[in-house]
Amino acid sequence: MGNINLPPKNHVKVLGGQGWVGLIDQLGTETSIVNAARVSFGKIKDEMDDKDVKLLSYLIENKHTSPMEHVAFTFSIHCPLFIRGQWHRHRTWSYNEISRRYTDVDMEFYTPTKIRQQAISDRQASVDSPDFDDTKQKALIASHNDTSYKLYRNLLESGVSREQARGVLPQNMMVSFWGTVNLNNLLHFLELRDSEHAQWEIKEYAKAIKQLIKPVIPSVASYFESRGQGW
Numbered sequence: 001m002g003n004i005n006l007p008p009k010n011h012v013k014v015l016g017g018q019g020w021v022g023l024i025d026q027l028g029t030e031t032s033i034v035n036a037a038r039v040s041f042g043k044i045k046d047e048m049d050d051k052d053v054k055l056l057s058y059l060i061e062n063k064h065t066s067p068m069e070h071v072a073f074t075f076s077i078h079c080p081l082f083i084r085g086q087w088h089r090h091r092t093w094s095y096n097e098i099s100r101r102y103t104d105v106d107m108e109f110y111t112p113t114k115i116r117q118q119a120i121s122d123r124q125a126s127v128d129s130p131d132f133d134d135t136k137q138k139a140l141i142a143s144h145n146d147t148s149y150k151l152y153r154n155l156l157e158s159g160v161s162r163e164q165a166r167g168v169l170p171q172n173m174m175v176s177f178w179g180t181v182n183l184n185n186l187l188h189f190l191e192l193r194d195s196e197h198a199q200w201e202i203k204e205y206a207k208a209i210k211q212l213i214k215p216v217i218p219s220v221a222s223y224f225e226s227r228g229q230g231w
């Protein structure tokens with residue numbers, strides 16, 4: 001039996017190796033997209049040719065999105081709780097997550113590898129300040145993670161239920177979940193989360209997803225690359 005807290009074979013590490021995202025299942029190919037677009041003509045093909053690549057670009061360009069829904073991916077994600085909160089705002093994904101009502105094993109806590117300072121002009125953003133010595137702050141965060149975990153264990157040992165004791169665990173707790181999404185909704189997620197407006201941590205996951213799916217949808221990736229939207 002596998003362990004959902006361990007990365008699957010095809011995965012990309014993020015957050016300095018503390019998090020990861022893995023591709024565990026997929027449905028359809030780029031050929032499925034162009035075939036779906038051609039269903040209206042009653043014609044399908046087995047392989048992509050140059051015309052199909054052009055058709056694919058046309059579909060993306062003109063927001064003809066439904067053919068994209070015939071390609072879907074399932075990812076296994078290991079991320080801090082605060083990133084899971086942002087991720088689950090994307091309602092068009094289907095999710096299943098490890099439950100801390102059931103299990104209290106394999107608990108890990110994120111300690112940022114680099115502390116960013118609060119941005120002044122943009123209230124939701126942070127800034128990378130190379131001169132900022134973050135040694136003390138990182139140690140304080142690690143210590144808080146550790147103290148919270150010890151309190152959690154003490155509560156469990158005194159008979160408190162898992163479902164209540166988990167309330168003392170910090171937002172830095174790592175969680176594991178599965179997320180399934182079709183390509184149309186995934187492209188929307190990637191646009192929002194691999195963006196200068198997104199938090200650095202979730203951006204790391206969005207970039208990792210691009211890396212994982214590029215071999216499956218190379219023409220879609222090169223469409224965005226050719227328009228200067230990094231893939």
Ligand SMILES: Cc1cc2nc3c(=O)[nH]c(=O)nc-3n(C[C@H](O)[C@H](O)[C@H](O)COP(=O)(O)OP(=O)(O)OC[C@H]3O[C@@H](n4cnc5c(N)ncnc54)[C@H](O)[C@@H]3O)c2cc1C
Nearest residue numbers: 086089090091092093124185188189192193195197198199
């Ligand atoms: C940089 C950034 C900052 C953010 N800051 C905040 C914040 O401060 N506070 C906050 O609460 N959220 C915030 N969010 C979350 C944001 O408001 C969205 O909830 C999140 O990005 C998911 O986007 P979505 O709804 O388009 O995606 P999905 O939920 O995947 O939906 C995809 C699309 O489907 C359609 N759709 C889905 N569900 C419905 C529905 N019920 N009704 C109508 N149409 C629907 C919409 O067209 C939607 O765009 C932020 C997001 C980003 C990227």
